[in-house]
Amino acid sequence: MTAPAKNRIESIDLLKGLVMVVMALDHCRDYVHSGARIFDPTDPLHTTWAIYFTRWITHFCAPVFSFLAGTSAFMVGRRKTVGELSGFLFKRGLWLVFIEFTVINFAWFFDPLFHNPSLVTIWSLGISMIVLAGLVYLPRNIILAFSLILIFGHNLFDGVRLDGNVLWAILHRFEVFPLSDTYSFNVFYPVVPWVAVMSLGYCFGSFYDSPFDTSKRKRMLNIIGLITIALFILIRYINIYGDPTPWTHYASFGQILMSFLNPNKYPPSLLYLLMTLGPAMIFLANSENLRGRVVNFFSTFGRVPFFYYILHIYLIHFIAMMLAQYSGFGWRSMINTQWVTESPALKGYGFSLSMVYLVWISIIAALYPLCKKFDRYKIGHKEKWWLSYL
Secondary structure (H helix, E strand, O other): OOOOOOOOOHHHHHHHHHHHHHHHHHHHHHHHEHHHHOOOOOOOOOOOHHHHHHHHHHHHHHHHHHHHHHHHHHHHHOOOOHHHHHHHHHHHHHHHHHHHHHHHHHHHHOOOOOOOOEEOHHHHHHHHHHHHHHHOOOOHHHHHHHHHHHHHHHHHHOOOOOOOOHHHHHHHOOEEEEOOOOOEEEEOOOHHHHHHHHHHHHHHHHHHOOOOOHHHHHHHHHHHHHHHHHHHHHHHHHOOOOOOOOOOOOOOHHHHHHHHOOOOOOOOOHHHHHHHHHHHHHHHHHOOOOOOHHHHHHHHHHHOHHHHHHHHHHHHHHHHHHHHHHOOOOHHHHOOOOOHHHOHHHOOOOEOHHHHHHHHHHHHHHHHHHHHHHHHHHHHOOOOHHHHHO
16 A cells, blocks of 8 residues: 655644545535425524534534645645745636636536536635735744734624625625526635635644644644633633624523534634634644554545545535435436525425435445545656646
């Protein structure tokens, strides 16, 4: 078996792989679960703990991956000049934005007419890389200050609505813009604060510089992670700032806890980022020495995340087509002109949560050998420049 390149950090690949695998669970829920078309899975008044956790655990995926993409960019930069790194990030960012509007948008909807061009995860990664391409010319402490100011301060603008303003939505607001009776433009992932999450990860890449002591890195990541979690609990408890949706008192403690642990994702609030990035840092601090088959399994996905991401959406959507056909809705009902959970053609469609997990496990099992083979190919063909874009 070919070993991964020695300059890779196993704990980063492991965490990337974990969040990629978990991410697929939420997408399976969207396309398979009956409740996905009826109620918000995090709504304390309608959900169950099983459904809530299935959605909640996936909150970690986008911020952790964006953060680690920044860390990986720092490590790539150790082998390049600043100009070369900037050029690489700019070109790769443009590539990701293009892929979002074409390959990824088609995967979500299977709509050849593209009735719903949408800015989703890959767009946010692409635009963040483009911004980072400019930031890398600045001193690291300036990049860190920029990142923290955006992350901690962007919720000051929650009250600025500017309904119908596309530029403002792209910057800082989740919004759907009807273009006609059948077409719309969807801003699901605004630029702020996603660009700051990636640039913060870039700053944390210095912890993995060769002169940085391993024990010191572990101590620092643990301390920062614990402080981040403590800040989440404190600011969330005060319930004044950090999220546009305050937590609510309900009849039971369980419902209150659900509300407390459900900060806003679109766009990600300060509290959402504190809740997700804090545990990620603690995981990074304490996973460097983990080895074995389980670690290798998840790390495989972490070494080929873009390849895996594209395949998993198409495979989930194809399986959903077969399930729709099997359950009497017809496979054409999965050619969507709206987001799958909003499609009128799928009213009444869906299966139990156990089916969601069965599909999820099947997806991961099917994609593992493909990802493993592609990982080996990348390792054995470093001379092929285009592999860095996959």
